[in-house]
Amino acid sequence: MTDNSTYSPTAPTHVPTGVPGLDAVLKGGLLPRAVYIVQGGPGEGKTILANQICYSWAARGERSLYVTLLAETHHRLLRHLQNMRFMDNQFAGTSVVYESAFDILRTDGLEGILRYLTRNGKRQQASLIVIDGLFALEENAASERAFREFINDLSIYADVVGCTILLLTNSKRDSGSPEFTMVDGWLHLGSDEDQFRTYRYLQVRKFRGSDFISGRHMSSITSDGFRVFPRLEAVTGELESANMRDERLSTGVAGLDDIIQGGIPFSSTTLLVGPTGVGKTTLGLSFICDSSEAEPGLIFGFYEDAHRLRRRAKALGLELGTMIDSGVVEVVHHSPTELLQDQLAEEIIEEVRRRGVKRLFIDGIDAFKQAAVNEQRLGRFVSTLTAILRCEGVTTVFTAELAEIVGGEHGLQFAAVSAIAENIILLRYAELESRLYRTLAILKMRESGFDPYVYEFYLGEGGFKLGGRMERTEGVVTGQPHRQTVTGGRDA
Template identity: 45%
Template sequence: MNESKTERPQDRVPTGVPGLDSVLHGGLLRRGVYMIQGRPGAGKTILSNQVCFHHAASGGRVLYATLLAETHERLLFNLEPLTFFDASRIPEQIAYLSAFATLEAGGLKGLVEVLRREVRARKATLLVVDGLVTVEESAETKRDFKKFIHELQIHANFADCTILLLTSTNAEPVGPEHTMVDGVIELADNRWGRRAERELEVKKFRGSGYLRGGHAFQISRDGITVLPRLEALLQEPSRQDPCKKARVSTGIARLDRMLEGGLPCASTSVLFGPTGAGKTTFGLHFLNESSKAEPGLLFGFYETPPRILLKADALGLDLDKKKKQGVFDMLWHSPTERILDGLGNELVSVVRERGVKRLFIDGVDGFMKSAAHPDRISHFLAALTNELRVLGVTTIYTSELQDMFCAEVRLPMSGISSLVENIFFLRFVELRTKVHRALSVVKVRDSDYDSTLREYRITKKGVELLDTFEGAEAILTGNAKQASPARSRRKGLLRKRSRSS
């Protein structure tokens, strides 16, 4: 659902929570009543206070009413280490009110009257009621509880005030309060095996579209950061595909000739190979062609930036110099517990900010290991690669094959052909008691290419592509054998004819 055409920017109340406004298509709707629910420890208090301090910093005024929650002294003590906390805004712009005694003495009617009076007196444009479950327990009937929320809605419109109601997750699938409010945001802390990941889901949001489904979030010293699910955020690329016909050099002259000029511009390639085959080395050659016109980025998981620069120097590549010139950079993430959408959102953001045109992702396996739901990975990569294409980025992924010598190649992920335009294989080959390296170009979409299987060596000058394996056959099995003399002669004649033509 798209936002209403009559909706104006001032009708939104930005939350100031990174990523949440993207999920909400711009923020909360002004004068709306929203429920934030979740189990104890899910992050409700941090989220609501983060919204409060951002609202105050934007010129708004806040009333934060608590009901059987932690004391205000304890609440502020726990908020103080967070970077969004600003004590100077208390109590002039953010006032904390303990309303439990009022609820005990005057019931729901007395609570509504106090909230109305305090909102009006303080000219509050944001009201937070922390402890809605206490209100529900104090209501004699479900009708009384619904009436309480209805009266808050009337007051929100009258006072031009947006309201947040904090409560524990209801045991009922749909409680009476859910039917009354304008939106429901649920926070959860899910666990898969030994791993836990926080998740936010917008269950309901009247009057606007939003990104559906669960979105990971994390809590740090900066508060809450929501990481929108990439395939939801980028379900449609941000712009039209430029579809350029230009070629981009791989940094290896002979490989460029095999590809009739290089990789197609703004295409995506995957380089398969076992450990030690030289996948990273090929990627470093590609990045060594970075320039002001084509800034490069290495996004890696395994080798740290200092080790990458040492490796490049040993290959005779000038990546250190290019880094100092500002035309090449690196982002490294240790292959430990990571949030998949955190990696994806960061990558897309950096590519946009720096105008990256050459991207080398060393280890697509790092994305796969970061996925709490592995079945998501193909959708995630599809959204990522589609966005990179329309941004004019030529991308190379590496992916590790488990078997070093084998007759059958098992790809680490399914549906790869639909995700990438170009596929390359690096293999180890045993021939005459020696181990050789072989490169094969398997696919270049919508383009001709040289399919000759070539040996390559990694030297102090980088990758050196050689001629074909003369007199050998069954190379792709990993155990090549000497071809018969007659067959070798036929291959030689065919090769000479091909070169002469």
């Protein structure tokens, strides 16, 4: 009887792919001695993804063999890759070797391909082999059984030699086909349309020997190559909260600090909600202009770039330009175009961690809704993003549009993101006795008291200034004031 009590198999070590975001989805990368299928239609990025992995491995001293069957010529392939930043010509033909095996397939069939891989893989000392054109092997197989035996032999070869094999295919065969049941992993590249927008995605359909993050993850192809944006709420895991401090951060508006007992609580999230032009951005700039070298600031916006923000701040008497020039504050601007929400979140988190940002102003949380492919994710997404920022010790102020300018029966129905904000400041217009007022009210403040009144505020050369408390203006917040009781004005 054999004693197996001392047998303790160790889990294989993941090998990073070098493709941004993909290793996070794969919980570390590919596994050695494994065979993977990369499936996708024409133009989905299979060739770019495979080459990006090859050149990433070459930079670490590994060698790859890229085998084409019914595919474009190597000359055309390399010419197209020249536009990609990952392409390094010093590795082409040396660490990354391109060869065609189509003639061998045509004359010797699948057995000839196995002999070719055995011979050339050993000669090139390849730790990664890419076979571009699995569909050609399917078409040349004498039967399904012959094709199944080929896939089995390929898996045995990868295990014995110790290499990783990628099989690229645009075949529409599904999970019931033998190749998908026998390989170690299956990555699906696809694209879909959201009304006028086309977006790419990557999905791991199978991955033996390791955990992975299931579901669709948005992806992109740029001059940097292939990039995956893992769903933020799926990759975060358990978060360690920042050390809480009984500390308040000034809003930059003295009167406002007074009515919220000294400022915004440390590492909290504050929502400034109101109609367009009411003063949300001005209040956010007042907050960010209280940044310092000890508390660096970041403005992440979608509607005004750094030049326009400088001009606005200068007109308001705020020293934003000086703070940007000194590096105390940075501005990241994106036009509200066809961005992806996970892409935006990644950039925010990277900037926060790079500079140790403590004050963050996101001007236009509504842009995340515009960037969402599935709006059902929005609540979970924003909740995760704000949780990460809190754990980084960041105090965040963000703005959200309230559709109604003056009010109406739906005046307080704004985005569900308000449930995630710990503090909510409502900025409104109010029409009283044929005059238009700007008003401010605190709707919510985490672990803090606040004055439950409506205040008038002003925008001008002195920036955002809080006026006195408005009296006998019932209905201002709902947009239905009782005009006959307005006499009395505001406090001096």
